[in-house]
Amino acid sequence: MTMAQTFATTNDWIELNRDHATGIETLRAHFEGHAYDPHWHDVYLFGTTEAGVQQFRCRGRQNVSTPGQAFLLAPGEIHDGNAPEAGGFTYRTMYIEPAWFDAWLERLADDAPASVEPTFNATLAGDPRLVAAIDRAVGALHEREPRMAREAALDDLLLALGRHVNWRLPATAPDDPPMLARSARDYLHAHVGEDVGLDDLAAALGVSRFRVSRAFKTAYGMPPHAYLVQLRVVRARRRLMAGDEPAEIAAALGFADQSHLGRWFRRAYRLSPAAYRRRCTNITDD
Known part of the structure; x- marks a missing residue:
């Protein structure tokens, strides 16, 4: 069983792990001051802020995430990361491959439309059920719990995500890039x-x-x-x-x-x- 490895500089630290059965990466980290430059991922990102205040710019606006909120990013969404208050912030997150996420939706969401791309209603969500489901899924994967426990945690996360997901046709929605x-x-x-x-x-x-x-x-x-x-x-x-x-x-x-x-x-x-x-x-x- 492989446990998470910690990489630290000054007061900042990162614990990174990867579940080889699903390809899902999980991360727990703490940053004080500047965390990340603007960047994007080609995977889905679901996370929560455990402690402190996390500030990041995404979708053209400044977002402030505190404990009790979830953040949801689709592939390609540009974001950065900063700690605006002393003491920094601690957060946990998971990175899910689009192909795996799509197949996961097809297995569990009977009403998921075919040939569409899932996006999210908002970058931040104060939904207690969703926050708890993300925390549980990240924890189960990060700590390498038994396979059935990991799968159950992922299924619970999908169900909690249900009302936060939008469906759109690829490259045909009115707000798609020209x-x-x-x-x-x-x-x-x-x-x-x-x-x-x-x-x-x-x-x-x-x-x-x-x-x-x-x-x-x-x-x-x-x-x-x-x-x-x-x-x-x-x-x-x-x-x-x-x-x-x-x-x-x-x-x-x-x-x-x-x-x-x-x-x-x-x-x-x-x-x-x-x-x-x-x-x-x-x-x-x-």
Whole structure:
């Protein structure tokens, strides 16, 4: 049985664990002052604040999470993290793969529409049942409780999430990013490891670099170059989870070197790539 490992700097600390049966990562952490730079995940994120005040910007507004509230983020939602009060904040969270979450919904939610994407009504929810369900699920996975207990906790979480979930057709809802921004995003995903310039992006889309930059920032909350760096960090996380070497990943994803990857990875996850790889794979460094 593998227990959570703690990574600490000054008064900040992180406990990270991964359930290999489901691929779900669980995290408990404490931060004082600045916690995270703006970033996004390609997974669903459900969490609660255990103690203190957690402040983060998401969906164009400042959110303040305190004990008794849950926070819910869908893949791609940009957010940061700060402790606005002395003493910082402690929180727990879980990261769930979209494919696993979708299959989970199909098994348990008989009324879940087909071929739609789940999103959330609000970033913060003061629903006691949901808060308790997240705390229980994170705890069951984080402490490696027996399989049946873990599965029951996840099922309870799904039921508690029910009234907080919205359903939308992929890329067809009125508030979806405009076509130009989506095309630019698709181009970046297809060329993630290349030294892409704004002129390359604009030429591929047949518009000016100013127009594509403006459309992209309006749709995604950050300019194309910042999104590309975040995309590389997200891809790096997946490759580290698979056991790849940080130096190899840095070269493949367009980072200048391993140190460059490390700087950006820490800004998003507060762990070095090597530390993250050790925790998620049980591979030790040579």
